[in-house]
Amino acid sequence: MSDSSDDGARPKSGVSRRGFLKGVGLGSVAIPAAGLLGGSVVLAEEAPPKPSGPKVFTGEIPIKLRINGKDHDLKVEPRTTLLNALRDRLDLTGSKLVCDRGTCGACSVIMDGLLVTSCMVLAIDAQGKEITTIEGLASGDKLDPIQAAFIEFDALQCGFCTPGLIMATKSLLKTNPHPTREEMQDALSGNICRCGTYDHIFAAIEKVAGGARG
Amino acid sequence: MTEKTVRVGFSGDSKELKINPPDTSPPAWDLDSKLAVVGTNVPRVDGPDKVTGRAKYTYDINLPGMLYGRILRSPHAAAIVKSVDTAAAMKMPGVKALVFAFDESKIGEKKLRYAGDEILAIAADSPERADDAVRAVKIEYDPQPFVVDLDDAMKADAPIVNDGKSNVRGKNPRGDAAAVDAKLAGSSKKIEATFRTQVQTHSALETHGLVVAPDGDGIKVWASTQGVFSVRDGLSSNLGLKAEQVRVISTFVGGGFGAKFGPGVEGVLCTKLARQANAPVKLMLTRKEEHLAVGNRPNSLQKVKLGADSTGKLTAISATTFGTGGVGGGAGCTIPAIYNLNRDATYKAESDVFTNAGSSAAMRAPGHPQGIFAMEQSMDMLAYELGLDPLEFRMLNDDNPVRRAQFNLGAKEIGWPNRPKVAGGGKADGPLKRGMGVAGTLWYAGGGKDAKADVEIGKGGEVTVYQGAQDIGTGFKTVLAILVAEELGLKPEDITVRAADSRFPYGPGSGGSTTTPTVAPAVHAAAYAAKRKLFEALATTWQVKPDDISAKDGKVFVASDPSKSLPFKKACAALTADKVTGSADREANYDGYRGNTAGCQFAEVEVDTETGVVRVLRVVAVQDAGRIINKLCSESQISGGVIQGLSYALFEDRIMDKSAGKMVNANFMEYKIAGPKDCPEIKSIVLDVANGRNSVGAMGLGEAPVIPTAAAIANAIYNAIGVRIFELPMTPDKIIAALARKEGAKTA
Numbered sequence: 016m017s018d019s020s021d022d023g024a025r026p027k028s029g030v031s032r033r034g035f036l037k038g039v040g041l042g043s044v045a046i047p048a049a050g051l052l053g054g055s056v057v058l059a060e061e062a063p064p065k066p067s068g069p070k071v072f073t074g075e076i077p078i079k080l081r082i083n084g085k086d087h088d089l090k091v092e093p094r095t096t097l098l099n100a101l102r103d104r105l106d107l108t109g110s111k112l113v114c115d116r117g118t119c120g121a122c123s124v125i126m127d128g129l130l131v132t133s134c135m136v137l138a139i140d141a142q143g144k145e146i147t148t149i150e151g152l153a154s155g156d157k158l159d160p161i162q163a164a165f166i167e168f169d170a171l172q173c174g175f176c177t178p179g180l181i182m183a184t185k186s187l188l189k190t191n192p193h194p195t196r197e198e199m200q201d202a203l204s205g206n207i208c209r210c211g212t213y214d215h216i217f218a219a220i221e222k223v224a225g226g227a228r229g
Numbered sequence: 230m231t232e233k234t235v236r237v238g239f240s241g242d243s244k245e246l247k248i249n250p251p252d253t254s255p256p257a258w259d260l261d262s263k264l265a266v267v268g269t270n271v272p273r274v275d276g277p278d279k280v281t282g283r284a285k286y287t288y289d290i291n292l293p294g295m296l297y298g299r300i301l302r303s304p305h306a307a308a309i310v311k312s313v314d315t316a317a318a319m320k321m322p323g324v325k326a327l328v329f330a331f332d333e334s335k336i337g338e339k340k341l342r343y344a345g346d347e348i349l350a351i352a353a354d355s356p357e358r359a360d361d362a363v364r365a366v367k368i369e370y371d372p373q374p375f376v377v378d379l380d381d382a383m384k385a386d387a388p389i390v391n392d393g394k395s396n397v398r399g400k401n402p403r404g405d406a407a408a409v410d411a412k413l414a415g416s417s418k419k420i421e422a423t424f425r426t427q428v429q430t431h432s433a434l435e436t437h438g439l440v441v442a443p444d445g446d447g448i449k450v451w452a453s454t455q456g457v458f459s460v461r462d463g464l465s466s467n468l469g470l471k472a473e474q475v476r477v478i479s480t481f482v483g484g485g486f487g488a489k490f491g492p493g494v495e496g497v498l499c500t501k502l503a504r505q506a507n508a509p510v511k512l513m514l515t516r517k518e519e520h521l522a523v524g525n526r527p528n529s530l531q532k533v534k535l536g537a538d539s540t541g542k543l544t545a546i547s548a549t550t551f552g553t554g555g556v557g558g559g560a561g562c563t564i565p566a567i568y569n570l571n572r573d574a575t576y577k578a579e580s581d582v583f584t585n586a587g588s589s590a591a592m593r594a595p596g597h598p599q600g601i602f603a604m605e606q607s608m609d610m611l612a613y614e615l616g617l618d619p620l621e622f623r624m625l626n627d628d629n630p631v632r633r634a635q636f637n638l639g640a641k642e643i644g645w646p647n648r649p650k651v652a653g654g655g656k657a658d659g660p661l662k663r664g665m666g667v668a669g670t671l672w673y674a675g676g677g678k679d680a681k682a683d684v685e686i687g688k689g690g691e692v693t694v695y696q697g698a699q700d701i702g703t704g705f706k707t708v709l710a711i712l713v714a715e716e717l718g719l720k721p722e723d724i725t726v727r728a729a730d731s732r733f734p735y736g737p738g739s740g741g742s743t744t745t746p747t748v749a750p751a752v753h754a755a756a757y758a759a760k761r762k763l764f765e766a767l768a769t770t771w772q773v774k775p776d777d778i779s780a781k782d783g784k785v786f787v788a789s790d791p792s793k794s795l796p797f798k799k800a801c802a803a804l805t806a807d808k809v810t811g812s813a814d815r816e817a818n819y820d821g822y823r824g825n826t827a828g829c830q831f832a833e834v835e836v837d838t839e840t841g842v843v844r845v846l847r848v849v850a851v852q853d854a855g856r857i858i859n860k861l862c863s864e865s866q867i868s869g870g871v872i873q874g875l876s877y878a879l880f881e882d883r884i885m886d887k888s889a890g891k892m893v894n895a896n897f898m899e900y901k902i903a904g905p906k907d908c909p910e911i912k913s914i915v916l917d918v919a920n921g922r923n924s925v926g927a928m929g930l931g932e933a934p935v936i937p938t939a940a941a942i943a944n945a946i947y948n949a950i951g952v953r954i955f956e957l958p959m960t961p962d963k964i965i966a967a968l969a970r971k972e973g974a975k976t977a
Contacts, residue, residue, distance in 0.1 A: 092357060103356065108289035109282015111483070113434045114516050114897040121434060149282035158280065166276035169865045173702030174279030175434040175483030181280060203905040207897060209434050209484050210702050211872030213908035215865060 078142050082107065083151030091138045098122045100138035101148060109149035109178045113207075120206030123179040123186075124148045130186035132205070149178035152185065161185055164219035172210035180206050184220055193224045235259035237822035237921030239853075242630035246921050248819045255716065255757035257819075258856065258926055260919035265781070266715045267925075268917060270861035274707045274726055275481070275700070286481040287453040288513050290440040296325050296352040298502050298512030299359035300495060301366055302522065303341035303348060306375035306585040306890025307388070310339045310348065314367040321362040323354035326506040328498055340373065342390065342556045343585045344891045345521030350498040352510045375585040377885040379528060379553045382584045390556060390583035398558065399580025400549070409576035412545035416536030419544075420610040424533065424603040425956040426939075428553075428883040429526040430519070431592055432902060435483020437523045438513030439496050441503040447474030448500060452492070453513075455485040456738030457699050461731040463492040464500055477731040485701040486873075487591035488524035490738050495523075520895035524590025525883060527552040527560035527581075531603040541615050541625045545574040548603070553582045554589030563596035564604045567669050568626040585890055586883075591740060593870075594672070594932035598877060598939055602957060605668035605940035609947065613652065619944065620645060620667055632669055632827035635851035635916055639667070642849045642912055643831040653951025660839040663846070666944025668937035670828045674854075674929025675922045676746025680815040681734035682755040684713055686763055687808040690798030692717060692724050694752060698736025698744055699729040703931055704862030708745050709752055711858050712925065716756035718780035719797060734812070742929025745858065750923040751815040759811030766803045821922030828852040828933045830871065832909075832941040836949045838968060841961030845875055845909040845942055852913070855920035855928030867913035867934040874938025876903035882958050 075090040080100065089104045101107040101124075110133055113121035117135040124133045125147040133141075152159040161184050164170070171177040180203060187194060187202035194202065199220050203213075230249045236259050237246050243260055250257065258264060278284035313336055315327055330347035331339050341348070348368065353359040374388035381387055382396040390396050413419050433453075439460075440451040447470055452460045457477045465475045482489070492500070499512035514523065529552040536544040552560030558581040566575075612622035620640055627633060639645075648665035649655030655663050683695040694713045700706045706728050710721040727733060737747045764775040767785065771778075771793045778787055786794035831849040836842075848871045857863050880901040884894050894900045913934075919926045939957060947953045952967040 092355075094357060099356065102289070103291070106291050107282075108285065108291070111286075111434070112288065112513075113436075116516075116896060116898060118897040119434070149280075153281050158277065162277075162280040165280050166272045169273065169276075169704075169861045171273070171276065171279050172704075172865055172869055173434070173482060173484040174275070174284055175286065177279050178282045200906040200908070207434070207902050207904055209432055209486075209873070209902065210865075211869035211876075211903070211908075212865065213872060213905045214868050214911045216905070217908075 097136040097141045098133040121179040123182040164222045168219040170215040170219040176208040239918045241634045257924040284481045287451045292509040295509040297356040297359045298352045300350045301363045303346040307373035309371040311369040318362045318365040323358040324362045326352040326502045328501040352502040375890045396583040400578040402578040404576035413536040416544040417539040418614045419536035424531045426529045426599045428528045431486040431488040433484030436514040436519045440511045442509035455489040479699045479729045482701045517895040526592035527554040527589045529599040535607040547576040550579045553584045555586035557588030562600040564600040597936045609944045639851045662949045664949025668940035670936040672933035674742035680748045680751040682751040684755040684759040690801040695733040697733035713756040742931040749925040754813035755811045762809040818922045826853045830937045830941045832945040834945040841964035847910045849912045854930035856926035864913040868911040870934025878939035878942045
């Protein structure tokens with residue numbers, strides 16, 4: 016791996032993937048046919064690219080992630096997001112890749128007690144943190160009460176947004192066990208459901224919270 | 230065949246119907262049938278998989294040695310590909326295969342027609358490396374003139390998008406324009422208005438894509454699709470394989486909404502990559518590609534004239550519409566025949582306009598939300614012209630007993646009498662003004678003959694239903710379990726559902742709201758056939774006739790002899806074979822109660838007259854879908870349609886930069902979809918109608934609930950502020966501008 020790109024890349028404050036990309040310097044990256052394909056960006060050094068094509072960082076580094084109470088050793092490129100590490104390296108595919116820019120919440124996981132969109136977190140920055148994914152909520156066949164209520168109130172249709180919405184609900188109820196309808200709407204506003212299950216989700220949360228407050 | 234009589238309809242209107250089903254058919258369920266499971270609230274059978282993250286969607290399939298595909302797309306709205314240099318890309322680490330999306334010998338003359346048009350695809354050993362490789366391809370383009378705007382494309386000097394002399398194709402006139410105009414001229418009141426709707430993208434959360442793995446002399450495919458069998462047939466014909474050499478699996482699908490039929494360009498490219506690399510390849514589109522290249526609801530420009538006589542009866546309608554489906558067609562607007570207007574009082578002309586943008590695809594009730602937005606606002610305008618209550622005006626012109634009952638139900642639920650009687654005349658809370666609106670709809674989904682089903686009963690009492698069609702989130706798998714449980718006297722959780730696999734009996738694509746009405750009768754008949762085989766085995770044991778045996782409440786018994794009764798599981802031990810299978814084909818439809826389904830929606834909105842922000846407070850949606858199989862999932866379908874309709878009404882808009890020829894908001898940050906905070910209070914009411922078109926009586930439900938929402942909201946906005954919004958999405962800028970025009974008109 017290249018030290019110079021790593022130095023330029025590390026965000027000082029922590030977990031923002033966009034901050035990371037900015038650190039790399041998007042403007043210096045040669046993208047002959049790009050512009051169309053959003054998402055990750057070629058890692059290049061700050062120097063202007065040579066005409067032979069973009070200089071690409073290809074090394075993988077070993078990292079350790081603690082997920083659902085278990086340690087995992089894996090190798091990733093520094094640009095790999097936590098989401099892609101979970102999905103492509105560890106086969107934990109409950110968290111979904113949908114918007115790839117933190118706007119839809121389908122990749123939500125809880126990291127050190129905070130709800131984060133794992134597409135916006137680099138895997139290398141998730142080291143040393145306690146990560147809970149949708150796969151970690153049920154214990155064996157015993158569902159978390161939120162999961163059971165989602166089924167009971169049919170708070171899911173195609174189900175692709177469901178893991179993210181359940182994680183967002185988990186995070187909400189931990190800090191606010193009896194939310195009002197408005198507080199639910201605020202807490203879930205980082206999540207999109209294309210099938211339109213929101214009202215059923217509110218009903219499910221009310222059940223878990225033992226009726227809405229206020 | 231023996232003629233039988235069934236009673237069809239609903240509590241408010243019923244009739245007797247003579248049907249002639251084959252003798253092998255199960256007794257048809259009619260209005261008088263007492264059913265134990267059908268029509269109750271049944272949680273989805275795949276709920277536990279979906280809430281735990283265990284459900285494996287196509288996107289989640291990881292195979293050993295799997296490669297990742299990525300497509301290189303045109304950055305230009307129109308360009309000739311002059312040269313392509315893939316040498317550097319092929320040398321990139323991890324790159325294993327590269328295929329062109331067009332005949333390589335055409336490089337130098339190949340014309341790309343929109344920003345997003347496919348050029349080639351590359352497979353590499355990680356998604357990141359596939360991205361790198363695509364970027365390393367060098368292409369020389371010769372940019373060509375283009376046009377992306379509907380009105381610009383209709384001009385005489387517009388660049389030609391496809392072939393021919395003009396971008397306008399149509400106008401497919403139906404009806405006699407002169408006769409209709411004469412009727413309109415003779416009407417005591419008439420309105421004339423122009424409506425516009427925007428391009429909407431399907432935006433299913435799981436993007437289009439596949440995993441293709443070489444499998445012996447064929448391929449095994451996981452596809453995010455609405456058509457397991459159309460993907461199979463598309464790929465097999467494209468590759469010159471037999472249908473049975475292509476196995477397609479779609480156990481979980483992250484939404485479709487009409488855009489996911491057939492393998493698509495990405496499916497063909499993915500398969501070619503897999504065959505070239507001789508390795509499994511996963512190719513899932515990015516969010517940006519999903520917006521650009523795999524379908525959308527076309528926009529519309531609709532010129533409508535509508536007239537009524539002095540008693541409030543409609544006299545005639547004339548509609549001339551244009552719309553662009555990008556480089557493709559399909560931009561017609563359907564103004565469905567909800568109200569009493571004869572064919573000789575209807576004139577309709579619709580044209581497709583080509584532009585340099587991604588092709589349209591069927592989207593949840595194609596053409597209908599557009600058409601109803603125009604039609605139901607026109608109805609409202611005419612009602613106000615006539616000085617009639619908009620609901621009363623509709624009732625005057627609607628003979629359908631189902632919709633009339635629905636209008637009454639909905640009006641009661643929303644509190645229709647509480648709306649402002651004069652548009653804009655309601656009590657204001659500061660700048661906030663409230664109003665209510667209504668819109669009607671219909672749909673056609675009676676289903677067709679394209680389905681088979683197998684139901685298997687094992688000696689140990691295991692029951693399995695096999696059906697190849699996919700569940701795109703509608704609850705189809707649960708429908709299968711309910712139908713079999715009903716026929717066998719079991720509970721849905723007793724039934725194992727095996728679906729969404731091309732090795733199972735044939736099923737339709739999920740389009741036209743036909744999956745359930747097409748498949749349900751075949752499953753019903755297969756369950757009945759399997760039950761008859763079980764009864765035949767028991768009849769030997771019990772020394773009775775098979776017809777004397779019944780199955781109910783988990784028991785199999787002879788009603789006249791209480792000594793002959795066994796729990797279902799034990800009864801199955803009478804089978805001599807390990808298992809028996811009932812197989813059935815879908816029968817043709819009977820005449821039925823009605824050929825279409827009815828619906829209506831009421832909306833209450835609050836408009837901020839200072840900021841132009843519209844908040845939808847409540848929606849009451851009343852919908853008929855024939856016999857309801859699962860009340861719980863039916864209500865979900867309805868409220869989901871309402872939320873998607875609201876999103877269409879207020880937010881969604883594919884914005885094209887006219888000078889660059891590109892979509893500027895191809896993401897989920899700037900392409901706004903309704904979120905939790907936009908969700909109103911929704912009351913979904915299913916009106917159960919024993920439709921009688923088949924042995925189950927089911928009709929379809931997927932599409933109808935999305936149709937009238939935008940029109941109901943538009944009418945509510947008018948009722949609240951006395952200003953009509955003729956263009957979607959009804960964003961704050963349009964509200965403010967319309968209010969300003971009204972103020973201007975007042976002071977002028």
